[in-house]
Amino acid sequence: MRRYVLTVACSLVFLALGVMALVTPALASYVIADDATGGDCYLVGTWDQATGTCTLAQDVSVASGYAFNIASDNVTLDGNSHLVQGTGGVYVNNRQNVKVSNLMVSGGLCINVQYSDSVIFSGNTCEGSGVLVRYSTNIDVLDNSIITGNHGIRLIGSSNSTVKGNTGQTSQRFASCILLANSTNNTIMDNEYDYCGYYGIGLFDGSHDNVLSGNTILDVGGSSFMGKSCVVIRNAHNNALFNNNFYNCGSWCYMWSTCNDITFSQDLPTGGNYWSRYDEEREGCYDFNVDGICDSPKRLSGYFTDYLPWATPNGWATPSVLIEGALSNIDDLISSGEIASAGVGTALSSSLENALASLDAGNEGAGLNQIEAAINKVRAQSGKKISQETADEMIALLTSVLEKILNQ
Numbered sequence: 001m002r003r004y005v006l007t008v009a010c011s012l013v014f015l016a017l018g019v020m021a022l023v024t025p026a027l028a029s030y031v032i033a034d035d036a037t038g039g040d041c042y043l044v045g046t047w048d049q050a051t052g053t054c055t056l057a058q059d060v061s062v063a064s065g066y067a068f069n070i071a072s073d074n075v076t077l078d079g080n081s082h083l084v085q086g087t088g089g090v091y092v093n094n095r096q097n098v099k100v101s102n103l104m105v106s107g108g109l110c111i112n113v114q115y116s117d118s119v120i121f122s123g124n125t126c127e128g129s130g131v132l133v134r135y136s137t138n139i140d141v142l143d144n145s146i147i148t149g150n151h152g153i154r155l156i157g158s159s160n161s162t163v164k165g166n167t168g169q170t171s172q173r174f175a176s177c178i179l180l181a182n183s184t185n186n187t188i189m190d191n192e193y194d195y196c197g198y199y200g201i202g203l204f205d206g207s208h209d210n211v212l213s214g215n216t217i218l219d220v221g222g223s224s225f226m227g228k229s230c231v232v233i234r235n236a237h238n239n240a241l242f243n244n245n246f247y248n249c250g251s252w253c254y255m256w257s258t259c260n261d262i263t264f265s266q267d268l269p270t271g272g273n274y275w276s277r278y279d280e281e282r283e284g285c286y287d288f289n290v291d292g293i294c295d296s297p298k299r300l301s302g303y304f305t306d307y308l309p310w311a312t313p314n315g316w317a318t319p320s321v322l323i324e325g326a327l328s329n330i331d332d333l334i335s336s337g338e339i340a341s342a343g344v345g346t347a348l349s350s351s352l353e354n355a356l357a358s359l360d361a362g363n364e365g366a367g368l369n370q371i372e373a374a375i376n377k378v379r380a381q382s383g384k385k386i387s388q389e390t391a392d393e394m395i396a397l398l399t400s401v402l403e404k405i406l407n408q
Helices: 002-021 319-336 342-360 364-381 388-406
Strands: 030-032 045-048 053-056 066-070 075-085 088-093 096-106 109-114 117-122 125-128 131-134 137-142 145-148 153-156 162-164 167-170 176-181 187-189 192-195 199-204 211-213 229-242 252-263 298-300 304-306
Touching (some): 066 096, 088 096, 364 388
Parallel strands (some): 066 088, 075 096, 125 145, 131 153, 137 162, 153 176, 167 192, 229 252
Antiparallel strands (some): 298 304
16 A cells, blocks of 8 residues: 555656646757766756766756757766656767756656766656666666556666666556566676566577576466566576565466576575465465475476475565564655554654664564563554554564574
8 A cells, every 4th residue: 555655646746747837848859968068957946067967957948859868978967857758858879977967747658868877867757658777888787666568677778787676556557677688797786576468588699697686576467378477577587586575476477488597496405496486385375394484496488496495474584684674664664644643653663673773783572562562562552653564564573583583
C-alpha cells in the first residue's frame, strides 16, 4: 500500500506542476556546453563555469525533441527539482564525465545516453519512456524514480555500468523493468519495481558477466510465453542472480536458446533468491533445520535451479540491516498515512533504535526484548493508528528478525 500511494502521489505532483508552470515551449533543445554562458544554460538557469554546472532556475518545455542536449564533456546539469516537458528529457551523445541530477522529466525518454563514458544519472524523477543507455561504458543510473508506459531501464551494448537504488513501475503490455542486451560486466542492484508490464528482468543477446543482486520485483503482468516471468534469459551466459526478491511471477524464469553458466545462488551465507510462490510447505519449501533456506532447491524453467532459495524476503540480510530498513521506512509511512500518528511513529522508531544499539553492542538479550516491545506497539495500534496491512508487514518483518537472532 505504501508504495502504491507514493506512486500516485508522484503522478499528481507532475499533474500539478504541469498546470501551474504553463511554460511556453521552446522550438528545439537547449544546448548545454562548456563555454562562457554554458551554451543555452543562461536562458533557463545559472551557469558556473568553474565547476561546469548548469543549475535550472525554472521549469522547461520544448515543442519537440529532447529538452536538453549535452554538447560538452565535463559538465553537470542540475535540475534543481524543476519540471522538464517534451518528447524527451536529456540527450547525451559521445560525451565523457557528465552528470545529470534532480530533474523531473515528463514525456519521452528521460535520458538517452549513447557512445559515452562516465555518465552519472541520479536522483531524477521520470514519467515517460524510462532510461536508455547504448554502446556506452561506466554509466551510473542511481536512485531515480521511473514511472513509464514503456521499458524502465535499458542497457544495450554497454559495459562496466551500475544500475542501483532505482524505483518505479512499467505499464505497457510488452515492457520490462530492467533489460540488458549484448551488455557485459554490469552491476544491477537494490532496485525496486512495483509492477512490470510484461516481465521483470531481461538478459538478452550475448549479455554476460553481469551481477544482479538485491533487486525486488513486486508484480509482473503479461500472459503467456515470456509474460509473467521474473527473469527472461536468451542467448546469455556467465551471469549471476542472487539475493533478489521475486513476487507474483507466473513462469518464474523463461529461458531458451544458448544460456550457459547462469547461477541463481552463491555459497552460504549469501544463498539464492526469495520466490513468493516458493516460500510455504504446500509449495515445497520446508525449512526443518530453521536456517531460513528452503531445504529443497527451487527448480526453474530452462534447466536452471536456485539451489539455496530463501524462505522469507531479504532472508540474507542481517538483523541490523533489517531493523535499519524498517527505521528508514517509518517517515514515509507517516507521510502516506499508513501510520496515522507521528507520536506512534516516534515511539516505534525509539524502540527500534534501542534494539539496533543493543545488537551492535553485542547485547542480544536486550535487543530481543526491545524488538518484542516494538512488535507489541505495532500490534496495539494495528487497524487503529497503523493500517492493518502495514502492521501485518511490520510484525512479520520484526518476527523474522527475532528468529534470525535466536538461530544465529
